[in-house]
Amino acid sequence: MITFDTVSKHYRGQTVAVDKLSLTAPTGKLTIFVGPSGCGKTTSLRMVNRLIAPSSGRILLDGEPTDTMDVAVLRRKIGYVIQNAGLFPHRTVVQNIATTARLNGTPKDQALRIAHDLLERVGLSSAFANRYPWQLSGGQQQRVGVARALASDPKFMLMDEPFSAVDPVVRGQLQDEFLRLQRDIGKTIIMVTHDIDEALKLGDQVVVLRTGGTLAQVATPQELLARPADDFVADFIGRDRGYRVLGFAEFAKGGVPLGAEPTATLGATPETLRQIATDRWVLVTDPLNRPLGWADVDSLKGPLRDGDLNLSGTLAVEGSSLRHVLDAVLSSPSGRGVIVGQSGELMGTVTLSHVAEAIEAARTGRLGTQP
Numbered sequence: 208m209i210t211f212d213t214v215s216k217h218y219r220g221q222t223v224a225v226d227k228l229s230l231t232a233p234t235g236k237l238t239i240f241v242g243p244s245g246c247g248k249t250t251s252l253r254m255v256n257r258l259i260a261p262s263s264g265r266i267l268l269d270g271e272p273t274d275t276m277d278v279a280v281l282r283r284k285i286g287y288v289i290q291n292a293g294l295f296p297h298r299t300v301v302q303n304i305a306t307t308a309r310l311n312g313t314p315k316d317q318a319l320r321i322a323h324d325l326l327e328r329v330g331l332s333s334a335f336a337n338r339y340p341w342q343l344s345g346g347q348q349q350r351v352g353v354a355r356a357l358a359s360d361p362k363f364m365l366m367d368e369p370f371s372a373v374d375p376v377v378r379g380q381l382q383d384e385f386l387r388l389q390r391d392i393g394k395t396i397i398m399v400t401h402d403i404d405e406a407l408k409l410g411d412q413v414v415v416l417r418t419g420g421t422l423a424q425v426a427t428p429q430e431l432l433a434r435p436a437d438d439f440v441a442d443f444i445g446r447d448r449g450y451r452v453l454g455f456a457e458f459a460k461g462g463v464p465l466g467a468e469p470t471a472t473l474g475a476t477p478e479t480l481r482q483i484a485t486d487r488w489v490l491v492t493d494p495l496n497r498p499l500g501w502a503d504v505d506s507l508k509g510p511l512r513d514g515d516l517n518l519s520g521t522l523a524v525e526g527s528s529l530r531h532v533l534d535a536v537l538s539s540p541s542g543r544g545v546i547v548g549q550s551g552e553l554m555g556t557v558t559l560s561h562v563a564e565a566i567e568a569a570r571t572g573r574l575g576t577q578p
């Protein structure tokens with residue numbers, strides 16, 4: 208647990224960067240600081256590992272005040288990941304990662320073993336081990352930066368805009384990978400971002416700061432969307448709050464009922480398809496029962512081929528959020544959303560009316576928990 212106890216930072220020239228901040232980043236959870244440019248996010252983060260000294264107030268790690276700790280000891284407890292990764296340019300990828308383990312006194316061989324292991328955990332193959340940072344893409348460098356911070360197995364992590372220097376697609380991948388990793392490692396993390404979507408996607412807890420370094424709201428993403436504390440928070444989150452609530456998987460608990468969907472395989476004749484079809488569209492699967500696309504029975508002239516398939520529908524993985532399920536329905540030419548299992552196998556389809564019922568149930572359930 209990281210505790211801010213009425214922490215303020217006044218820079219020379221009287222800028223109040225952080226103003227009497229009090230909050231707790233819970234153990235094993237990802238807390239995200241978000242807010243407009245200049246609201247004091249980075250300053251708050253850097254006060255935790257004492258790269259910046261607070262003007263007043265205290266920060267505590269698991270109840271222990273940081274201001275009286277030896278600074279080297281303090282920093283060994285805390286992994287630190289910054290934008291653009293900040294890798295050592297003259298060290299290879301494994302050497303970069305092993306550095307933090309070495310600082311902890313880990314013998315060289317063991318540190319290198321840890322580094323190789325972590326490389327894999329952040330999604331990079333061993334082929335990258337002996338490359339230099341300049342031989343990596345931005346996304347790969349960020350992964351190495353995360354691995355380096357983890358190499359000393361710190362209890363706490365500070366991450367300053369770790370995914371912002373890459374394009375949106377890579378960014379989404381890095382976020383997903385990081386969420387999976389955090390599910391395994393359960394570090395106590397504070398991450399800074401200026402991107403509210405990133406905060407809502409990744410955070411267990413979101414801390415919204417306003418200009419002048421004051422706290423606007425601390426809440427879970429769901430609470431933030433459902434009950435923004437004031438106009439500032441509501442404006443900052445943006446307009447489509449109601450829709451974005453659907454992005455949380457837990458709102459789909461209880462699930463949406465799946466219908467059995469008749470299927471065909473490539474090579475099927477138009478007659479076979481017409482016998483199977485319940486309407487104009489037939490779902491086509493591969494021999495492992497994984498959906499390939501939809502066939503339009505009305506326009507088929509000969510045996511079904513790859514090129515005949517309509518591929519516009521997205522697939523929702525079982526247990527994913529209502530937003531994904533709704534997207535699968537809306538993008539499907541048949542109007543039936545395809546739900547697959549973890550290995551991509553067909554589980555069934557859902558209709559818009561069933562999704563609407565699930566949304567309504569989630570909405571009333573959520574409103575029912577309101578004080």
Ligand SMILES: Nc1ncnc2c1ncn2[C@@H]1O[C@H](COP(=O)(O)OP(=O)(O)OP(=O)(O)O)[C@@H](O)[C@H]1O
Binds near residue numbers: 219220223243248401
């Ligand atoms: N070394 C410094 N000396 C004086 N003022 C500073 C210093 N560092 C930051 N500030 C000011 O403190 C305020 C908070 O800065 P900080 O970098 O913490 O904000 P931020 O929320 O991280 O911003 P951004 O999202 O733009 O990175 C800003 O007004 C900034 O100009």
